[in-house]
Structures are given as C-alpha cells and as structure tokens.
Amino acid sequence: MQKIIVNKDFEIISGGITYPQGIKASGLKCGIRLNKKDLALIYSEKLAEAAAVYTTNKFKAAPLIVTEDNLIKSEGKLQAILINSGIANACTGQRGLEDARKMVDYVAEGLSIDHKYIAIASTGKIGEFLPLEKIKKGLKEAISKLSDLGGKEAAEAILTTDTTKKEIALNFKVDDKEVRIGGMAKGSGMIHPNMATMLAFITTDISISQELLKEALQKVVAKTFNMISVDGDTSTNDMVIVMANGLAGNPTIIEKDSNYSKFFQALHCVGEYLAKCIVKDGEGASKMMEIEVQNAMTFDEAKRVAKAVINSPLVKTALFGADPNWGRILAAVGYSGVEVDPEKVDLYLKEKIVENGQPLKFSRQELHQYLSSSEEIKIVIDLKRGKEKATAWGCDLTYDYVKINTKYS
Amino acid sequence: MQKIIVNKDFEIISGGITYPQGIKASGLKCGIRLNKKDLALIYSEKLAEAAAVYTTNKFKAAPLIVTEDNLIKSEGKLQAILINSGIANACTGQRGLEDARKMVDYVAEGLSIDHKYIAIASTGKIGEFLPLEKIKKGLKEAISKLSDLGGKEAAEAILTTDTTKKEIALNFKVDDKEVRIGGMAKGSGMIHPNMATMLAFITTDISISQELLKEALQKVVAKTFNMISVDGDTSTNDMVIVMANGLAGNPTIIEKDSNYSKFFQALHCVGEYLAKCIVKDGEGASKMMEIEVQNAMTFDEAKRVAKAVINSPLVKTALFGADPNWGRILAAVGYSGVEVDPEKVDLYLKEKIVENGQPLKFSRQELHQYLSSSEEIKIVIDLKRGKEKATAWGCDLTYDYVKINTKYS
Numbered sequence: 001m002q003k004i005i006v007n008k009d010f011e012i013i014s015g016g017i018t019y020p021q022g023i024k025a026s027g028l029k030c031g032i033r034l035n036k037k038d039l040a041l042i043y044s045e046k047l048a049e050a051a052a053v054y055t056t057n058k059f060k061a062a063p064l065i066v067t068e069d070n071l072i073k074s075e076g077k078l079q080a081i082l083i084n085s086g087i088a089n090a091c092t093g094q095r096g097l098e099d100a101r102k103m104v105d106y107v108a109e110g111l112s113i114d115h116k117y118i119a120i121a122s123t124g125k126i127g128e129f130l131p132l133e134k135i136k137k138g139l140k141e142a143i144s145k146l147s148d149l150g151g152k153e154a155a156e157a158i159l160t161t162d163t164t165k166k167e168i169a170l171n172f173k174v175d176d177k178e179v180r181i182g183g184m185a186k187g188s189g190m191i192h193p194n195m196a197t198m199l200a201f202i203t204t205d206i207s208i209s210q211e212l213l214k215e216a217l218q219k220v221v222a223k224t225f226n227m228i229s230v231d232g233d234t235s236t237n238d239m240v241i242v243m244a245n246g247l248a249g250n251p252t253i254i255e256k257d258s259n260y261s262k263f264f265q266a267l268h269c270v271g272e273y274l275a276k277c278i279v280k281d282g283e284g285a286s287k288m289m290e291i292e293v294q295n296a297m298t299f300d301e302a303k304r305v306a307k308a309v310i311n312s313p314l315v316k317t318a319l320f321g322a323d324p325n326w327g328r329i330l331a332a333v334g335y336s337g338v339e340v341d342p343e344k345v346d347l348y349l350k351e352k353i354v355e356n357g358q359p360l361k362f363s364r365q366e367l368h369q370y371l372s373s374s375e376e377i378k379i380v381i382d383l384k385r386g387k388e389k390a391t392a393w394g395c396d397l398t399y400d401y402v403k404i405n406t407k408y409s
Numbered sequence: 410m411q412k413i414i415v416n417k418d419f420e421i422i423s424g425g426i427t428y429p430q431g432i433k434a435s436g437l438k439c440g441i442r443l444n445k446k447d448l449a450l451i452y453s454e455k456l457a458e459a460a461a462v463y464t465t466n467k468f469k470a471a472p473l474i475v476t477e478d479n480l481i482k483s484e485g486k487l488q489a490i491l492i493n494s495g496i497a498n499a500c501t502g503q504r505g506l507e508d509a510r511k512m513v514d515y516v517a518e519g520l521s522i523d524h525k526y527i528a529i530a531s532t533g534k535i536g537e538f539l540p541l542e543k544i545k546k547g548l549k550e551a552i553s554k555l556s557d558l559g560g561k562e563a564a565e566a567i568l569t570t571d572t573t574k575k576e577i578a579l580n581f582k583v584d585d586k587e588v589r590i591g592g593m594a595k596g597s598g599m600i601h602p603n604m605a606t607m608l609a610f611i612t613t614d615i616s617i618s619q620e621l622l623k624e625a626l627q628k629v630v631a632k633t634f635n636m637i638s639v640d641g642d643t644s645t646n647d648m649v650i651v652m653a654n655g656l657a658g659n660p661t662i663i664e665k666d667s668n669y670s671k672f673f674q675a676l677h678c679v680g681e682y683l684a685k686c687i688v689k690d691g692e693g694a695s696k697m698m699e700i701e702v703q704n705a706m707t708f709d710e711a712k713r714v715a716k717a718v719i720n721s722p723l724v725k726t727a728l729f730g731a732d733p734n735w736g737r738i739l740a741a742v743g744y745s746g747v748e749v750d751p752e753k754v755d756l757y758l759k760e761k762i763v764e765n766g767q768p769l770k771f772s773r774q775e776l777h778q779y780l781s782s783s784e785e786i787k788i789v790i791d792l793k794r795g796k797e798k799a800t801a802w803g804c805d806l807t808y809d810y811v812k813i814n815t816k817y818s
C-alpha cells in the first residue's frame with residue numbers, strides 16, 4: 001500500500017491511540033470470534049472532555065444509544081471506551097439495550113469509575129445477542145493488560161474484514177507545550193452476515209473545552225469520515241469518539257484562537273488519514289479515488305456531486321477496469337440532483353479531458369496506463385457555479401467486493 | 410427466463426409495437442455497430458396524439474432535446490420515431506444538436522411529414538458523433554421496409570448489451586371496439602464505453618385526448634419505469650414515448666371515465682411488463698427482486714424506502730449469494746432518509762422474519778434454499794406509519810455485472 005498523504009504540516013509518526021499522555025489501551029481475544037482479537041479497551045488516567053458523532057441510520061444499535069445517553073449525563077466527559085468485534089448488538093431490541101448497559105456495568109466495576117464516563121461500541125453480526133460472560137471475563141484481562149503500549153492490540157481487536165489495522169499518531173505545539181493526538185479506526189465489512197461498520201476512536205492530551213472539542217469533531221467528521229464511501233450503505237453502528245484529557249498541560253483552549261486552529265488542523269489530519277485508510281481497505285478495493293468538486297455554490301452542493309460520483313457503480317467498475325470513461329463521471333454529475341450547467345463543466349483526470357461538457361482530444365491509451373499503474377486516482381470536477389468545494393474519497397467495485405459480500409453466512 | 414406476471418386482467422399476446430392498427434416499423438443494420446441491427450423506425454399511418462417522459466439527468470442528450478422541442482411545437486403530436494443504437498449522441502455539444510436535427514430532416518424528407526411530428530432517440534457510446542451518412546442511407550432502407558410485421562426487427566435494433574428483446578402486446582375493449590396496445594424497450598448497458606440507457610416506445614390505436622394521454626403516461630412511468638433500478642445510475646438518454654393514433658375507432662376519451670381507467674390499467678400493464686423485462690435483463694443479473702413497502706405516510710416515502718433497498722450493494726450481493734441477510738435490508742430502510750420507527754418495522758421474505766424491528770425464529774437454511782431456487786424474490790416491508798405503498802424492482806449484483814462494466818473500452 002502506498003503511503004497516504006494528508007496535511008504536510010504534520011509529520012505522521014508511528015503509534016496510535018496510546019500515543020497521547022495518560023492514555024492506556026489493550027486488545028485481546030475474549031472468544032466472540034474464532035481465533036481473532038475481539039475486545040479492546042481504551043482508558044484515560046484523567047477524566048477527559050469527549051465528544052461523539054453517531055450513525056444517522058434509524059436502526060441505531062444499542063451500544064450507540066447507551067453511549068449517547070452516557071455522554072449526555074456526563075455533559076461530555078469520558079474516561080473509558082470498551083469495544084467488541086464479532087457481534088454488533090444491533091436490531092436486538094430491549095435485551096440488546098440491557099446487554100449494552102451490562103457492558104457499561106462491567107467497565108464501571110472493573111475500573112471503579114462512574115457509569116456515565118463510559119462509552120461502548122460493537123461491530124459485527126447483527127440480530128444476535130452478545131455473549132456477556134465472555135465479555136465480562138475478557139474485560140478483566142483487558143483491564144490487567146492496560147498499557148501505554150497497548151494501542152496496537154486495541155487497533156487489531158476492533159477489526160472485522162479489514163485487512164490491515166488503521167492507526168495514526170502525530171504531535172504539534174501549543175504555546176511551547178507538545179500536544180499529542182492518536183487515533184484508530186475500523187472499516188467496512190463483517191464476515192458473517194456482513195455489515196459495513198465504520199468506527200473511529202481519537203485520543204489527545206490537549207486541554208480544550210468540551211464545547212470546542214465537540215464542534216471541532218463535528219466539523220472534521222463532516223469533511224473526512226462523512227466524505228468516504230465504500231458502497232453507499234450506512235451502518236447501524238457507525239460512531240466516532242474523541243477524548244481529550246488535558247495532560248499536555250497547555251492553557252485550556254476556550255475560544256477559536258490560533259491554538260484552536262492548530263488543534264483543528266491536527267484533528268482534521270487524523271480524520272482524513274483514518275478515513276483514507278478505511279477507503280483504501282474497503283471490501284475488495286484495489287484503488288482509491290479522490291473526487292474534488294470545485295466552484296460549487298455551496299459545500300453541500302459540491303458534496304452531493306462528489307458523492308454521486310464516488311457511489312456510482314458504473315464509475316467504480318470503470319476505475320477497476322482502468323477505463324478512462326469520462327462519460328460515466330459526467331452522467332453521475334448530471335443525476336446528482338444539483339442544478340449544474342452541462343455546458344460549463346470541466347473534468348480533469350490526470351489532465352483536463354472535458355471542457356464545457358465536451359471531450360477534449362486525449363490519449364485513451366495513456367490514461368488507461370495511468371489508471372492501471374496508480375493506486376490513488378484523483379478526479380477534479382469544476383462546476384463553474386460558485387466558490388465552494390468538497391472532496392470525497394471512494395474505491396473501485398471489484399470481483400472481490402462481490403465475492404466478500406455474496407458468501408452465504 | 411420465467412414468465413413475467415403483471416395485471417391478470419390483461420392477456421399478454423405475442424407481438425410488439427406494430428400490433429396496433431396503422432403502426433408500421435422496421436429495424437436493420439446501418440453500420441454503426443459491428444454486425445448488429447442499429448437502426449429502428451416506427452411510423453403511424455395517421456398522425457397520433459403523443460407524450461414523452463425524459464431523463465432527469467442534467468446532461469440531457471441531444472436527441473432528447475430535439476424531440477422535446479418537436480413535441481412542444483406539434484402540441485403533442487407525432488407520426489414517426491427514428492432510433493439508433495451504438496452511439497448515444499450525448500455530451501456532443503452544438504454539433505450533436507445539429508446532428509440530431511439532421512436525423513429529423515432525413516425522416517421528414519423520406520416520409521414527407523413535417524419536422525415537428527418526428528421524435529428521435531439514440532443509445533450507446535457517449536461523447537462520439539453520429540455517422541450521419543450511414544444513418545441517412547440506412548433510413549432509406551428502413552422506410553422501404555416499413556411493415557406491420559416489422560416490430561420484432563425494430564425491437565432488436567434498439568438493443569445494446571441487452572440479451573433479449575423486450576416486447577409486449579395486449580388488447581382490451583372500449584365500448585365494443587377492440588383497442589390494441591404494443592410496446593418495446595431496451596435496458597441497461599452499453600458495451601463500449603457503457604452507458605446504462607433505458608428506452609421504451611409504446612404504440613396504441615386508441616382514440617384519446619393528448620392531455621389525458623400525457624397524464625396517463627406520466628403516472629404510469631412514475632410507478633413502473635421509474636421504480637426500477639439496475640445500478641442506481643440515471644442515463645443521459647432515458648426516454649419513454651407513447652403514440653395513440655385513434656384507428657381503433659372508439660369514441661375519443663376526453664375525461665377520466667371508466668374507459669380512461671381501462672386504458673390506464675392497460676398502459677400500466679405495458680409499463681410494468683417492460684420495466685420488469687429490463688430489470689430481469691439487467692447487466693449480469695441472475696435474479697429479480699420486488700420490494701413492496703406498505704403502510705408508509707406517503708407514496709414518496711414508500712418509494713424512498715423501496716429504492717434504498719433495491720439500490721443497496723449489500724442487499725444486491727446478498728441476493729446473488731442467496732443469503733437471507735435481513736439485517737442489510739433493515740439497515741437500508743434505516744438510512745433511506747425516511748423517519749421510520751425501527752421498533753415497528755416488519756419484514757417478510759417468503760414468511761414474516763422480522764417483527765417490530767427484531768428477528769423472529771426462522772430456518773436460514775430453508776430461506777437460503779428458497780432464494781437459491783427462485784428467479785423472482787419478493788420482499789415486503791411494513792412500516793406501520795400510514796396507508797400508502799410503493800413497489801420497486803431491482804436485480805442482484807453479480808460477478809458478471811463487474812465483468813461487463815470493467816472491460817477497458
């Protein structure tokens with residue numbers, strides 16, 4: 001896999017969620033899955049400001065309901081997150097909610113912290129109940145193994161059909177204090193019976209008010225995690241959580257000053273990096289595409305166009321076939337629902353190949369070569385309507401996608 | 410292919426667009442495509458009331474713009490339709506419009522009718538110009554071959570990657586007069602470089618006012634052609650045209666009486682039949698799914714839910730794998746954008762398998778057998794919110810879909 005490039009102002013270093021000060025984690029096999037790690041615990045020594053963004057799916061899974069409830073009760077504070085893979089605890093009704101609350105109980109008891117400071121997440125098979133005894137037993141071990149080197153194991157334990165773990169760590173300065181930020185994520189795909197779920201956990205030792213942390217997370221998610229698509233399906237279990245424990249010792253960020261900006265950029269960098277990791281490791285994906293829509297009237301308009309293109313099965317299969325099929329891209333722009341003027345649209349694929357809605361002369365063979373030999377394809381669409389832009393990331397649609405998602409469970 | 414069942418009040422007989430009185434057609438090879446028929450002509454002896462529905466894609470192809478213009482000038486009257494396959498004449502700018510107008514010129518000259526009574530349609534590769542000389546020469550032959558037995562050849566000439574021609578004919582009585590209606594369609598897929606285009610042409614000898622014909626067509630298209638999806642992509646060239654020449658001799662239908670109802674039912678039957686033919690012959694499709702959403706607040710709401718399900722790649726691949734993966738169906742319901750109450754939703758797949766959002770006990774193995782052995786799968790989703798319903802039709806997502814759409818052109 002080629003290196004993912006995001007904001008060049010930040011150097012991405014080796015590490016993950018346990019990189020910030022005072023963050024410990026562990027990951028292990030508790031027996032939900034066959035011979036794979038399936039339980040991860042994240043713990044902050046100090047109670048942290050926190051914020052979360054949840055799936056918009058109406059069938060919101062039990063762990064999300066319980067987590068949202070806790071974050072409201074604690075007014076945005078968290079100290080621990082327990083995550084299991086293998087079973088999603090979705091579409092499980094009242095018993096599912098009770099099971100989710102029991103997961104919280106176990107953590108509260110094991111770590112001697114208040115229930116409301118605990119978040120939980122699940123990913124995997126839906127409509128099945130959690131094996132609570134296994135989780136309870138596994139949690140004891142997870143607590144005993146909590147370590148500032150445990151990020152890697154935790155990052156492994158949250159995976160499902162992902163082929164690689166997804167971690168990031170970076171640091172920056174706030175008033176001469178080094179601030180650290182780390183993150184991990186899991187992408188799409190669940191073997192049995194296959195739910196695409198996206199989970200991401202971000203930790204930092206920055207000191208920041210809960211209000212600004214929440215606002216920063218929401219804005220970053222809107223421009224990173226919410227701009228990716230493997231197959232257009234929105235899971236019942238999607239969630240992104242951030243915890244900031246303040247141990248960096250910087251003066252607490254309470255307004256949108258230059259320190260806030262720096263943190264925002266770093267958080268954006270983490271979000272974009274993890275989002276790109278997810279797309280690159282999308283089910284069956286062989287190539288990533290980045291769609292930049294320029295000169296739209298609004299961000300939402302640019303987003304609609306970009307998402308229509310990344311979700312088009314015809315564009316996705318063309319990308320898999322390294323086919324410079326610009327007509328499919330324009331067609332997706334045309335049905336995006338945005339009032340584009342076809343006679344104004346320019347399209348760039350390595351070079352400008354469509355101007356004012358009509359094809360320029362270009363070598364199909366050269367473009368085919370370029371598409372064949374690149375893992376990351378950038379497509380720019382200029383609508384010439386306004387000044388806003390949006391970038392979205394997607395992947396190709398391959399035989400392997402069909403294979404992964406076809407298997408009878 | 411199993412027999413397609415639509416409204417049982419109508420008997421579907423052998424035949425197509427030339428079944429109604431006074432309708433002639435022809436289809437032949439004019440040389441746009443390699444060794445395949447690529448030019449079709451439909452002619453009504455008598456000037457016909459007509460109506461059309463066009464793609465909503467902003468990149469509307471030149472032939473649609475010219476046809477719409479003609480229908481406005483003629484106040485909804487047509488006498489001939491010329492269709493070519495192989496090249497879509499889309500994204501071809503000013504020259505494309507001129508070429509489309511030239512196609513109209515040739516027909517006007519060859520058949521000695523006014524330009525405004527002529528519709529044209531193209532399907533195939535986009536961004537390429539039409540070989541006008543071939544079309545001009547081919548049209549001469551097409552005119553000489555016009556015949557009331559020519560429907561079959563015409564139905565063949567409009568196909569692209571379709572594997573079978575799609576035709577229907579039926580009759581019914583209006584005040585003791587036999588009224589005939591016929592239709593043909595082409596579905597999704599274009600070999601090189603692949604544009605999914607849906608075209609349908611319906612002819613009838615009923616006598617009906619243009620206003621009612623237009624209203625009936627719009628309503629029928631909304632509930633039939635617009636309720637199918639092969640891959641969620643909307644082509645630049647989609648169009649449905651109906652012509653009614655009045656030769657059946659019935660008293661002209663000028664109000665919404667029982668005769669109008671009967672015609673509406675027949676037109677609906679033709680639309681549904683052709684729409685189902687298109688889905689069944691969708692690119693790479695091995696199975697058709699019918700999604701009925703019941704008890705929604707509005708038709709639009711039911712439609713949104715039904716379309717979210719038929720367009721979900723995860724549902725489509727599960728269907729291909731004969732996997733009774735109800736969780737993916739519920740997840741699609743949940744992200745449809747409709748304010749469903751998850752704790753009320755029932756789901757039927759052969760039997761009721763989800764009640765109030767939670768799975769009932771059922772045999773996965775039996776359902777797998779059922780899905781494996783059926784070409785048509787019916788899924789019913791009960792939202793328990795209101796009294797409206799909608800039905801949508803889709804197909805599975807298979808290796809062949811990827812194969813067909815991946816080939817480098």
